[in-house]
Amino acid sequence: MKTALDCIPCLIRQSLKVARLATADEKVQEAILRETLKHASGLDLARPPLLGQWIYRQVREHTGQTDPYLTVKRESNRLALALYPGWKQRILASEKPLASAVRLAIAANIIDFGINGDLKPEDIPSALEESFAARLEGDVSEFLDAATRAKDILYLADNAGELVFDRLFIELLARKNITVAVKGGPAINDALLADAEAAGLPGLTEVIDNGTDGAGTLLDTCSAEFQERFARADLVVAKGQANFETLDECGREIFFLLKIKCPLVGRHIGHEVGSLVVKRNISVAQAIPHAVRGCLAGVDVFTK
Amino acid sequence: MKTALDCIPCLIRQSLKVARLATADEKVQEAILRETLKHASGLDLARPPLLGQWIYRQVREHTGQTDPYLTVKRESNRLALALYPGWKQRILASEKPLASAVRLAIAANIIDFGINGDLKPEDIPSALEESFAARLEGDVSEFLDAATRAKDILYLADNAGELVFDRLFIELLARKNITVAVKGGPAINDALLADAEAAGLPGLTEVIDNGTDGAGTLLDTCSAEFQERFARADLVVAKGQANFETLDECGREIFFLLKIKCPLVGRHIGHEVGSLVVKRNISVAQAIPHAVRGCLAGVDVFTK
Numbered sequence: 001m002k003t004a005l006d007c008i009p010c011l012i013r014q015s016l017k018v019a020r021l022a023t024a025d026e027k028v029q030e031a032i033l034r035e036t037l038k039h040a041s042g043l044d045l046a047r048p049p050l051l052g053q054w055i056y057r058q059v060r061e062h063t064g065q066t067d068p069y070l071t072v073k074r075e076s077n078r079l080a081l082a083l084y085p086g087w088k089q090r091i092l093a094s095e096k097p098l099a100s101a102v103r104l105a106i107a108a109n110i111i112d113f114g115i116n117g118d119l120k121p122e123d124i125p126s127a128l129e130e131s132f133a134a135r136l137e138g139d140v141s142e143f144l145d146a147a148t149r150a151k152d153i154l155y156l157a158d159n160a161g162e163l164v165f166d167r168l169f170i171e172l173l174a175r176k177n178i179t180v181a182v183k184g185g186p187a188i189n190d191a192l193l194a195d196a197e198a199a200g201l202p203g204l205t206e207v208i209d210n211g212t213d214g215a216g217t218l219l220d221t222c223s224a225e226f227q228e229r230f231a232r233a234d235l236v237v238a239k240g241q242a243n244f245e246t247l248d249e250c251g252r253e254i255f256f257l258l259k260i261k262c263p264l265v266g267r268h269i270g271h272e273v274g275s276l277v278v279k280r281n282i283s284v285a286q287a288i289p290h291a292v293r294g295c296l297a298g299v300d301v302f303t304k
Numbered sequence: 305m306k307t308a309l310d311c312i313p314c315l316i317r318q319s320l321k322v323a324r325l326a327t328a329d330e331k332v333q334e335a336i337l338r339e340t341l342k343h344a345s346g347l348d349l350a351r352p353p354l355l356g357q358w359i360y361r362q363v364r365e366h367t368g369q370t371d372p373y374l375t376v377k378r379e380s381n382r383l384a385l386a387l388y389p390g391w392k393q394r395i396l397a398s399e400k401p402l403a404s405a406v407r408l409a410i411a412a413n414i415i416d417f418g419i420n421g422d423l424k425p426e427d428i429p430s431a432l433e434e435s436f437a438a439r440l441e442g443d444v445s446e447f448l449d450a451a452t453r454a455k456d457i458l459y460l461a462d463n464a465g466e467l468v469f470d471r472l473f474i475e476l477l478a479r480k481n482i483t484v485a486v487k488g489g490p491a492i493n494d495a496l497l498a499d500a501e502a503a504g505l506p507g508l509t510e511v512i513d514n515g516t517d518g519a520g521t522l523l524d525t526c527s528a529e530f531q532e533r534f535a536r537a538d539l540v541v542a543k544g545q546a547n548f549e550t551l552d553e554c555g556r557e558i559f560f561l562l563k564i565k566c567p568l569v570g571r572h573i574g575h576e577v578g579s580l581v582v583k584r585n586i587s588v589a590q591a592i593p594h595a596v597r598g599c600l601a602g603v604d605v606f607t608k
């Protein structure tokens with residue numbers, strides 16, 4: 001998905017938010033904001049998630065705070081784990097447990113402290129309840145058919161806490177060939193290895209990290225191991241808007257599971273803000289041969 | 305009111321909005337956004353309305369569009385004039401017509417296309433109805449006492465359309481010594497002389513412009529005539545947030561009439577977003593001698 005100019009003011013706002021999380025010193029907050037404005041003015045607007053990645057690195061440099069959302073993430077894990085047994089019971093009692101688990105995993109994508117400026121960890125129980133009741137767009141059966149058939153699934157996680165509900169889906173899917181990938185370094189409240197551990201994923205699936213620290217999946221900044229894994233998987237599932245923004249045109253088939261939280265992504269996908277979405281970008285048949293490799297080599301063979 | 309860092313992302317967003325109003329050319333929109341980011345990175349953050357002024361000038365330079373909100377303002381005048389007879393009847397039938405007219409004049413401050421990103425002219429009737437019902441904070445009687453006693457009132461207008469409802473208050477106040485000041489050049493949808501004429505003000509009061517084109521009242525950029533008028537008035541009434549932001553610390557007594565549309569202004573004044581507010585900054589007795597003159601000379605004698 002091509003960045004829109006609208007992403008810029010939103011990212012500037014987020015830079016101020018993360019600066020304030022990282023330091024109470026207003027002079028440092030101002031310095032971070034100024035640097036962000038300057039950097040954004042010369043940015044390649046075709047790749048806005050790069051600005052997000054840059055902002056968090058910048059905040060780390062200015063404040064020494066390596067992970068401003070650490071407390072938020074721990075609290076999200078704690079709350080999600082407390083909610084887990086009740087939700088599990090409810091999902092298992094539903095008419096189609098696996099489809100309900102997919103709905104819940106998408107609904108849990110609301111646990112996002114980047115774009116949801118006002119969300120607080122204590123809001124998670126009610127936000128999840130509300131999100132679960134939202135309209136679901138897309139073909140869950142098609143996704144479940146593909147997931148059941150796939151020999152080798154790569155599941156790209158999004159946020160800490162959300163991962164607890166991804167786990168419930170993965171448990172019910174009961175496949176042995178799933179690898180869950182988290183971020184290699186802090187990016188907003190995106191899940192890291194520690195959050196996958198908190199969610200109880202190791203033991204249930206293989207867990208890897210992508211070797212980098214940006215939101216979404218900026219393929220060419222990921223580790224060689226991750227790139228290889230991504231190219232090899234016969235099914236890629238990607239959670240959240242940032243993964244959609246960074247991967248929908250990468251030329252290979254991906255199933256995106258996301259909650260729409262921004263009107264631009266909504267317009268691009270064709271659904272309203274608040275919707276839960278299952279979206280396959282292209283089919284295997286439509287995939288561009290070697291597109292992912294081309295992408296990794298920086299060859300622009302597949303962007304629209 | 306000292307600018308907060310939070311004003312910056314909001315102004316960046318507004319620059320994109322006005323760029324899009326002024327041109328459909330995405331390359332020009334992007335150029336305007338880049339220039340704004342660059343300029344903002346070096347800005348004196350103590351005076352954010354200067355960025356607003358700069359943004360609109362910048363858009364004019366890039367697009368040749370001198371007044372991007374012209375259509376919006378004309379439509380606002382048309383709708384406000386259509387609503388005027390009904391509201392007049394309602395105000396006159398109320399228990400305290402003059403106090404009700406003050407409430408309506410403040411409520412009409414909702415007709416603001418800068419900060420209300422999603423407002424459309426066709427929403428004005430319902431937005432005004434809703435705004436009129438909002439909580440009113442401050443002492444209307446104190447303001448009306450002062451307005452009734454004053455020998456020479458300067459009334460600083462805010463938006464086109466809103467001015468029609470200022471007129472209703474001014475009619476009911478029935479004083480001969482009122483001067484209404486509009487902006488000297490385009491600033492968002494702020495009223496210009498043409499809008500004062502559309503509202504039927506000339507004939508009822510003297511109408512002047514402030515000789516400049518920024519939102520609010522950036523005293524030192526106003527014309528010498530306006531500055532003299534401002535210093536001489538024995539009562540200044542100032543409509544809207546931008547006037548509050550630019551004038552509340554100017555050292556002279558001012559009655560601010562505004563609808564709170566931003567959480568920062570709300571926190572500063574101590575009332576919630578959505579409230580209608582009558583707020584006197586300081587009394588005549590507290591005024592700093594020659595403060596306004598000091599301000600005009602760029603002497604920082606009165607900022608907190």
